[in-house]
Amino acid sequence: MGRAGLSAAKLTEAAAEMADDVGLDQVTVSALARRFGVKDASLYSHVKNLRELRVRIALLGGEEMTDRIAAEVAGRAGKDALVAFANAYRQYALDHPGRYAATQMRFTPEEVADHADSAGMRRSVELTYGMLRAYGLAEPDLTDAGRLLRATFHGYIHLELSGGFNHPRDVQDSWARSLDALHVLLENWPRHDRKNR
Amino acid sequence: MGRAGLSAAKLTEAAAEMADDVGLDQVTVSALARRFGVKDASLYSHVKNLRELRVRIALLGGEEMTDRIAAEVAGRAGKDALVAFANAYRQYALDHPGRYAATQMRFTPEEVADHADSAGMRRSVELTYGMLRAYGLAEPDLTDAGRLLRATFHGYIHLELSGGFNHPRDVQDSWARSLDALHVLLENWPRHDRKNR
C-alpha cells in the first residue's frame, strides 16, 4: 500500500475544509489522520502539534480573505469601497466559517513570525486605512474608525454565524442598512480636536 | 472525611470563576472535580455533562450582565443611556471574560428551555430596544440598529479580549470615541422609507 503523500500544505488545506464543514474545534489530529487513512502519529512529521495546525488554517484563511477583499475594493472609493469591502468580508466568512473562526484566534508573536509571514493581516489593515482616508480621516481617527469597522464587521458575522439573530427580519436586509448607516457615520465622524473634550 | 457538599449551583459558580481565570475551554469536568477534591465521576450526579456545565455558565453570565446593564441604564436616556449601556457591557466582559465567552455560545432551543428561563437574554433585548426607541426609531429600524449595536459591542470586546488591537492608541480612548460616533449614527439613522431604494 503506497503512501498518502502528505505535506504540511495538504494537511492545512484538508484541515481548513474540515473546519468549514464541522467547525474549527472539531478539527483534531485524529480526525485528520482518519481522513487520509493514516495513523495519528504520522501527522506529527509534518506539523508540530494541533495548535500549529490551527494557526496554519488561520494564516491560510487570512490570505484568502484579504485577496478577495482586495480584488473587490480595487478601483473603488467612498461608499462603493465600503460596501465592497464589507460584503467581501462577510461573504468569505459565510463561505468559510471554519477558516474565518481560525483567523480570530489569539496568536503569540512567535506563532505569527514562525510560519509564513502574516502578510494577510497586514495587508488587511492597509486596505482598511486606505478606505478610511478616502473619507478624509487622519490619525487618531483612522485608528478609531478602523477599530469600529473591524469590530462591527466581526461582531455581525460572529452573531450571524452563531445564530444570535433570532428576529425574523432578513439578515441581509439588516446588513445592507447597517452599511448605509456606517457610511453616514464615517461621513459625520466626530473628528478629533484638541480643544474638544 | 466529610463530603464536599456539591450542587449544580456551586459547580456552576466555581466553573464560572475558573472560566474567567483560565479561559472557557480550559473548564473541564476533571479540573473542576480536582478543585473540589473529588473524583470526576462525582460531578455527573449534579450536571449532565460538560456541555451542560458550559450552558449553565452562560446563563449565569447572561443574568449577571443584564443586571449590571439594567442598573446602569435605569433612569437615563439618549446618549447617557447609550454610554451607560455600552460601558456596563464592556466592563462586565472585561471583568468576566470566561462567563462572557460562554454567553456567546450557540444554544439549541432545548438547552435554553431546559434549565432556568433565558430571562437574561430577553431582558437584554428589551433594554436595547428601549434605548433605541428613545432615539425615535421604529421597526424595522429598531431591529437593524439593535443588531448593529450588539454586533459592534460584541465585536469590540471580542477583538480587545483576543488581543486584536495592536496599535498603541489606548483602547479606552478609541472606545469612548466610537461611542460618540454611534450616538451620532443613531441620531442620523437612515430611516426606513418605502420609497427610498
Add this chain to the structure above:
DNA sequence: GGCTATTTCCTAGAGGCTCTAGGAAAGGAA
C-alpha cells in the same frame, strides 16, 4: 432514637484525544 430512602460520592473501566520515542519501509541521489 432507630429505620428507610435518597442523595452523594466512590471504584472500575471503555473509549477518544494529543503527543513522544523509536523502528521499518519507501523514495531519491550518488
Add this chain to the structure above:
DNA sequence: TTCCTTTCCTAGAGCCTCTAGGAAATAGCC
C-alpha cells in the same frame, strides 16, 4: 546498488469524558 532522508508505523503514557454499579452519608419518618 548503496546510502540517506523522509514518511509512516507500533507502542505507550497521560489526560479527557462519561457510564455502570456499589458504598457511605444524610434526611425524613415513625
